Amino acid sequence: MSTHALSLQRLHKRFGDTVALDGIDLTLPRGQVLALLGPSGCGKTTLLRCIAGLAEVDDGDIHLDGQCVAAPGRQLSPDDRRLGMVFQDYALWPHMSVYQNVAFPLEMQGVKANARRPQVEWALSLVGLIDFAERSPGALSGGQQQRVALARAIVAKPRLLLMDEPLSNLDKGLRENLALEIRSLIEELNLTAVFVTHDQHEAFALADRVAVLQRGRLQQIDSPEALFHTPATPEIADFVDAGTLLEGRLEAEGLVIADTCLPLAAACGHRGEVSVLLPRRALRLCAPDAGQLRGHLSGRLFQGEHLSLQLTLADGATLKLHASHAPERGCQAGVDIDISALRAWRDGAHLLDLVPGASVTASAIA
Numbered sequence: 001m002s003t004h005a006l007s008l009q010r011l012h013k014r015f016g017d018t019v020a021l022d023g024i025d026l027t028l029p030r031g032q033v034l035a036l037l038g039p040s041g042c043g044k045t046t047l048l049r050c051i052a053g054l055a056e057v058d059d060g061d062i063h064l065d066g067q068c069v070a071a072p073g074r075q076l077s078p079d080d081r082r083l084g085m086v087f088q089d090y091a092l093w094p095h096m097s098v099y100q101n102v103a104f105p106l107e108m109q110g111v112k113a114n115a116r117r118p119q120v121e122w123a124l125s126l127v128g129l130i131d132f133a134e135r136s137p138g139a140l141s142g143g144q145q146q147r148v149a150l151a152r153a154i155v156a157k158p159r160l161l162l163m164d165e166p167l168s169n170l171d172k173g174l175r176e177n178l179a180l181e182i183r184s185l186i187e188e189l190n191l192t193a194v195f196v197t198h199d200q201h202e203a204f205a206l207a208d209r210v211a212v213l214q215r216g217r218l219q220q221i222d223s224p225e226a227l228f229h230t231p232a233t234p235e236i237a238d239f240v241d242a243g244t245l246l247e248g249r250l251e252a253e254g255l256v257i258a259d260t261c262l263p264l265a266a267a268c269g270h271r272g273e274v275s276v277l278l279p280r281r282a283l284r285l286c287a288p289d290a291g292q293l294r295g296h297l298s299g300r301l302f303q304g305e306h307l308s309l310q311l312t313l314a315d316g317a318t319l320k321l322h323a324s325h326a327p328e329r330g331c332q333a334g335v336d337i338d339i340s341a342l343r344a345w346r347d348g349a350h351l352l353d354l355v356p357g358a359s360v361t362a363s364a365i366a
């Protein structure tokens with residue numbers, strides 16, 4: 001039997017001329033949570049719908065626990081896939097009580113009323129809503145309604161939990177709390193889950209692994225930490241807000257960014273235009289004349305644990321960095337760069353080795 005709860009091979013899906021999924025391959029081990037992350041229109045909802053059985057694949061196949069549930073000419077119905085689903089807009093039945101909503105999947109499976117009760121009570125207790133069983137969904141807050149949807153999704157002990165933007169209708173504080181609750185529920189029940197989001201914070205908070213989709217293709221699949229610290233392309237770096245992206249140039253003398261040459265400790269084979277990622281952790285605020293780059297503080301946001309800063313350089317480029325102290329907005333400041341933490345690509349996709357660990361001093365280009 002397959003060790004993977006979910007396995008997708010060469011998945012293709014078109015809508016007329018639009019290629020929604022363009023050859024997706026991925027596997028998900030049992031007990032893991034996978035986020036499908038990407039910009040609007042990248043294909044993440046289509047992928048979730050194909051897994052759920054709500055859309056048919058054109059090519060490729062989908063296996064759940066080693067069982068083929070979708071392939072050209074083979075399409076197991078959603079009910080036969082034994083999945084739990086949570087939708088962005090909760091999708092609760094307004095004319096049914098909370099209890100009846102949660103009991104519904106069991107009823108569909110033909111579980112007798114007296115056998116349903118302990119399972120429904122178990123699911124409602126898990127989401128902290130046992131005292132709300134007789135209420136109608138309309139008499140609950142958004143967060144409570146999403147918990148009911150979660151209880152309904154897990155009540156029949158699905159082999160895979162699918163969630164479509166489960167937190168996006170909730171306000172920030174509630175989103176964080178519910179993310180923590182969902183995460184601990186998933187761990188407690190050892191569930192395998194796939195969820196769709198366009199918000200990297202939601203993906204990072206809930207997932208063990210994050211799959212980034214762009215234009216129907218899987219661009220990178222990694223842990224949240226690896227995705228954030230080692231994005232595979234500038235586009236992904238930009239999407240997960242991994243720092244500042246600048247256009248630069250590799251020359252014999254070193255890496256040129258914002259008219260400043262950062263000498264590399266050893267030569268990098270490539271010469272020419274590059275995209276450079278400067279993660280916040282690579283930039284340290286210092287006195288105006290002490291760093292390799294200098295500019296004025298154009299943004300300064302107090303965020304509790306740190307200040308979130310923007311430093312605009314003479315050429316108009318703006319660096320994003322964090323600091324614990326900073327002068328007021330408008331003041332001049334310098335930035336010290338840890339070149340070993342930078343990433344650079346040529347042609348927008350080919351990662352270059354910038355010689356990690358180099359310690360640099362900068363020289364201005366005339």
Ligand SMILES: Nc1ncnc2c1ncn2[C@@H]1O[C@H](COP(=O)(O)OP(=O)(O)OP(=O)(O)O)[C@@H](O)[C@H]1O
Pocket residue numbers: 015018019020038039040041042043044045046047198
């Ligand atoms: N039923 C449909 N008919 C025609 N085109 C569709 C259909 N469903 C999706 N598409 C197209 O397929 C592509 C992928 O859509 P999909 O909804 O999967 O993207 P998404 O990443 O979930 O976007 P969003 O975050 O905006 O929901 C888009 O170009 C979309 O317009």
